[in-house]
Amino acid sequence: AGLPRPARAAEITLKFGNNLPASHPLNIRAAEAAERIARETDGRVKVDIFPNNQLGGDTDMLSQVRSGGIDIFNAGTLVIATLAPISAITGVGFAFANYDQVWSAVDGPLGNLIRAAFAKVGLHTFEKMWDNGFRQITTSNRAIAAPADLARLKIRVPVSPMGIALFQALGASPTSLQFSEVYSALQTKVVDAQENPLAIVETAKLYEVQKFCSLTNHSWDGYHMVFNGRSWRNLPDADKAIVSRAFNEAGLQQRADLRKLNETLRAQLTAKGLAFNETQPEGFQAKLREAGFYQEWQGRFGNEAWSVLEGTVGRLA
Amino acid sequence: MAVEAPPPSFGMARLAAIIDRLLGGAVEAATAALVAIEVVVLGAGVVARYCFHAPLVWSDELASILFLWLSMLGAVVALRRGEHMRMTGLVNRVPPRLRTLLEAFALTASIGFLLLILPHALEYAQEESFIVTPALEISNAWRAAALPTGMALMLVAGGLRLLRAGSFRPVAIAIVLTALLVLAFWLAGPALKPLGKLNLLVFFVGIVATNVFAGVPIAFSFALATFGYLSLTTSTPMLVMVGRLDEGMSHLILLAVPLFIFLGALIEMTGMARAMIQFLASLLGHVRGGLSYVLIGAMYLVSGISGSKIADMAAIAPVLFPEMKKRGAQPGDLLALLSATGAQTETIPPSIVLITIGSVTGVSIAALFTGGMLPALVLGAALWLVVWWRYRREDLSRVPRPTAREILKLALVAAPAIALPFVIRAAVVEGVATATEVSTIGIAYSVVAGLLIYRRFDWRRLPHMLVETASLTGAIIFIIGCATAMAWGLTQSGFSQDLAKLMAGVPGGTWGFLGVSILAFIILGSVLEGIPAIVLFGPLMFPIAKQVGVHEVHYAMVVIFAMGIGLFAPPFGVGYYGAAAISKINPDEGLKFIWGYMLALLVGLLLVAAVPWISIGFLNS
């Protein structure tokens, strides 16, 4: 709303499509970045933001950003893994102990490896990833404290080979459901559990139909800001620098926002009736090792990428 | 709907007829198989998850891929048979020669679109081959290839129909006319571009309306406008439009549509529908308009089971309509009432619209579920009044009043059939199946009841039922796909911000805002195909509603009904054509009758808007 009137009509309009509500830190910071870009380019470059899947679901927006239907897309690591499988490596179960490890990996060599893979399929990627959060498990029937609590638990996971393999290895019964069906499915107990970052639990009102929230931090999730290759090349160099800086710096701020948000969300969701418990990763990791999960994924990602990951987080397989 | 061409007598037309029969047979066999496989795949998913606690993670993905194939091939069958929904009200009123020309034009315009989009569909399928699907881990080209394949087959089927038409002149004129129009727009492109957002009116009102009234099928009217708008006035690569068709047509929730259509056919074939209707008729047959009340009540009960209004209708229409027609109800009135109940029941939980509103705004979904029950009753009552008025002079002197004994006997016979909706509802409420899957339980129940209880199961009719299902599905889902593409065109223009600002500036405080919201959402629901209107405008409008002091749940009910009225009202509402397709009644016939019902809904809506208590009286916060 507070967009300053540009000095002249925009010469370049960039469309940014995403799947999050307008109130999510990602959209708030993206709106600031858009304002900054308009200001620093004297209104030459305008970024239109389309939140809430207004322009399509994740898989369709991925196809749109590849073809140029939209210019910018916040690609979730698992979504874009359908195009560049290496992207899923940051979601390996119980890999990252904390945010320090996450950022040093994705801002460093592991991130570079992934971004190089995106470049190969014609996408430009801004250096700084944005945060979605560590994923947590909510259930309607029991708190998850140890792997044994997951046994045969009907848990909805987003369809991805990694997510499904992770929960199968932990002994749960992962189920694939469209996100739009999750609320009802949890309410009627088609499934007993789901897993998502806390911000999603909040915005999708899942706390209304769930009792427990176990802070498993089982998998970290973030967004790559990808840019259609052709529209990136067509951007004048000076504008490239401005757009890059605006998005990367906004990304860093968004990371800080989300960290703070996760702390307040725990209190908020507790007040709304969710019972929280914390967990220790070691037991889960041991179970995964035993099930051969790490070995399988080391094979799928290749030794090179795997050793880059282990270089940051220590030995997994 | 177009009439089958007379048996052609000369060479070319005869050859075309032969090829057409071969092609039609092959495509129909494929679609029939796809419907049957869908039932099995979804059913297997339910059994694995509920009975064996071992969910199949690939069943949704496979079902969704097959669904796109089913819809595209179904659209081919529908095109071949001339079953794509269209408005022929105007076409039927012009002189015969012009009419023949317009009939040909409806086909050449459709063919024109298919020719324009086909290269992009091929490119899209090629691009998608780089994607590996997440569950089955196969190339996504397996899914995407359905689009160019279906379009190419539609082109062939359309071309063959032109050849079959038998008269050369009108076809030639229509072809030239179509080509000239495409050329004219292409030349006008540079002049249109500077018009900016005015182009939204030119294309999405002007072009759509012209096509619709000229008798071009609804789906192709939307598609042509969208293609023209995107290609001439924006720099959007056209494979995006193909992607929109893909997403719009393979949305898993819509899979309930073919399955409920098939379920409806099954209920009819096994005699369950007859048993049900005889019992209901014995109870209400001597009441004027009795079965219309049953229709309203049935929609209220079924709504919220399938997650798709058109699916709800598909389960009800085949049960009630034959008997109602036999009792002298006018088909147009039935269509009109069915469509109106679609809008009336939008707020009944677990409605996908309510969940969408909850997710894109800050409103509690549980509160919306509670809040939605009574407003739907109020609008239902408004419809009852219209029925009462319209049927108040119905002559029932010859309808015998059955004795209690007869009623009891009919009730016993009908019991297994009457139980069906409750079985379906229970399966959803008890968490056996999701909204999409539950139809398979209904199908399994009907097969068992048909074979064991009613002992009426005509295996020979099954192939025909499956093909009918596929053709209807193709006609309905293809419209939805094209409407999804159209909504994208509108959305990406960024017009929503401007409109929201305009609406916020309307004087009159709370009442002014509610009034302008009703008006806006009726129009938006109509051009944006319902839910996209909510996604686009919900986040913009709800904060304003809060500012002017409207309770969010109350506001949600008002905009959902307004959107529903737009969605289910002709001439642009997709829901209306869905209802027409389901009930196999020409959309033209409903026009005369629908305005009474829509007016009643509007009055009910004004009441809901004026009395917040109806929406929020039962909330406990």
Ligand code: NA
């Ligand atoms: Na519903």
Ligand code: NA
């Ligand atoms: Na429409």
